[in-house]
Structures are given as structure tokens and as C-alpha cells.
Amino acid sequence: xxxxxxxxxxxxxxxxxxxxxxxxxxxxxxxxxxxxxxxxxxxxxxxxxxxxxxxxxxxxxxxxxxxxxxxxxxxxxxxxxxxxxxxxxxxxxxxxxxxxxxxxxxxxxxxxxxxxxxxxxxxxxxxxxxx
Amino acid sequence: xxxxxxxxxxxxxxxxxxxxxxxxxxxxxxxxxxxxxxxxxxxxxxxxxxxxxxxxxxxxxxxxxxxxxxxxxxxxxxxxxxxxxxxxx
Numbered sequence: 656x657x658x659x660x661x662x663x664x665x666x667x668x669x670x671x672x673x674x675x676x677x678x679x680x681x682x683x684x685x686x687x688x689x690x691x692x693x694x695x696x697x698x699x700x701x702x703x704x705x706x707x708x709x710x711x712x713x714x715x716x717x718x719x720x721x722x723x724x725x726x727x728x729x730x731x732x733x734x735x736x737x738x739x740x741x742x743x744x745x746x747x748x749x750x751x752x753x754x755x756x757x758x759x760x761x762x763x764x765x766x767x768x769x770x771x772x773x774x775x776x777x778x779x780x781x782x783x784x785x786x
Numbered sequence: 787x788x789x790x791x792x793x794x795x796x797x798x799x800x801x802x803x804x805x806x807x808x809x810x811x812x813x814x815x816x817x818x819x820x821x822x823x824x825x826x827x828x829x830x831x832x833x834x835x836x837x838x839x840x841x842x843x844x845x846x847x848x849x850x851x852x853x854x855x856x857x858x859x860x861x862x863x864x865x866x867x868x869x870x871x872x873x874x875x
Contacts, residue, residue, distance in 0.1 A: 664796065665803070671793030700800075
């Protein structure tokens with residue numbers, strides 16, 4: 656994607672977000688304002704990217720993770736709360752996906768043969784019930 | 787997936803925006819971190835825009851213009867170096 660297309664993509668989303676706020680507050684945004692917010696957002700990404708890279712490197716990682724994003728949000732309490740909450744939502748939805756996959760795998764392997772791994776936990780449960 | 791209501795930045799766009807500025811090109815962004823960054827940018831824009839709108843309203847104007855945006859920029863919650871940047875540029 657060219658730099659122009661990338662900037663256009665940012666401009667488009669900023670325009671949509673402005674429209675939402677405009678409707679909510681009953682006010683209009685001039686085209687110049689939308690363009691300026693897009694520019695600021697675009698240059699803000701440079702600060703974000705450099706900070707994220709530095710945080711990951713400091714932790715001796717080559718992948719930026721959600722902890723790095725939380726550090727980025729640290730300066731504003733409300734932003735940090737929001738990002739932390741979103742991060743937890745993501746983590747729990749990932750957990751659900753994993754759980755689903757695990758159940759699917761279990762169902763699939765049951766069809767073939769009852770594995771020992773599945774029998775054992777069931778025994779453990781019945782033992783607990785007896786005591 | 788995450789809540790799909792409202793405008794938001796695409797993950798692909800955010801990923802490319804970030805990669806523009808990484809010094810080490812081998813660095814990667816995890817899927818969850820990328821999702822959070824789309825939220826982060828959305829909040830950043832919403833904050834700027836909502837504050838500018840409030841400023842225009844306080845002046846009884848029907849349209850938010852550049853001057854309103856300029857007035858509220860220093861209040862924005864994130865951008866270490868932002869005020870420094872505007873001072874030097």
C-alpha cells in the first residue's frame with residue numbers, strides 16, 4: 656500500500672469518526688478540521704510505533720504484545736483503564752476460542768477411540784465424589 | 787470477535803502505519819496488540835474531535851474549525867513529546 660493510500664485510509668476513518676461525533680453533538684466539522692485530525696493521527700503513529708518498539712526491545716522481545724500497548728496508554732488513567740478492559744475482553748474471547756477448539760478436538764478423538772487422557776480425569780472426578 | 791459497532795481503523799492499516807516507523811524491520815505486532823492499537827487510535831481521534839466540538843459549542847458556533855482543534859490539542863491525553871514537537875516545529 657502506498658503512503659498516499661495509507662493516508663487516505665486514515666482520513667476516511669477519521670471522517671467516519673467525526674461524523675459519529677457530529678451526529679451525537681449536533682455540530683459540523685469543517686473539511687480542514689477532518690484533514691488536520693488525520694494528519695495529527697498519522698504523525699501520532701510515529702510516536703506510538705517508536706515507543707512500542709522500544710518497550711518490546713526493553714523486554715528483549717521481537718514481538719510487540721498487549722503489555723507494550725498498556726505502557727503506551729499509561730499516562731492517562733481513563734485511557735489505561737479502557738485499554739486494560741479491552742485487553743481483558745480479548746484475552747477471554749481468545750480463551751473461549753481455545754476452549755471450543757479443545758472440545759472439538761476431544762469430540763473428534765472420541766469418535767476414533769477413547770483415549771486414556773480422557774478416562775483419567777473422569778475417574779478423578781468420581782473419586783472426589785466418593786470422599 | 788470484538789464489538790463491531792461504529793467506525794474503526796482496519797487492523798491492516800494500523801499494522802502498516804506502525805511498520806512505517808519501526809527501526810528494526812523484523813519486529814512484529816501480535817494480533818491482540820494490533821487489535822488494541824486500533825482501539826487506541828480510535829480513542830485518540832474521538833478525544834481530539836469531541837474536545838474540539840466542545841470548544842466550538844462553547845463559542846456558539848455550528849461548525850468545528852481548525853482554531854478549535856488548535857486550542858484543544860495541548861489537552862489531549864496521549865502524545866509524549868507532542869507539546870515539545872509543536873514548540874520546536
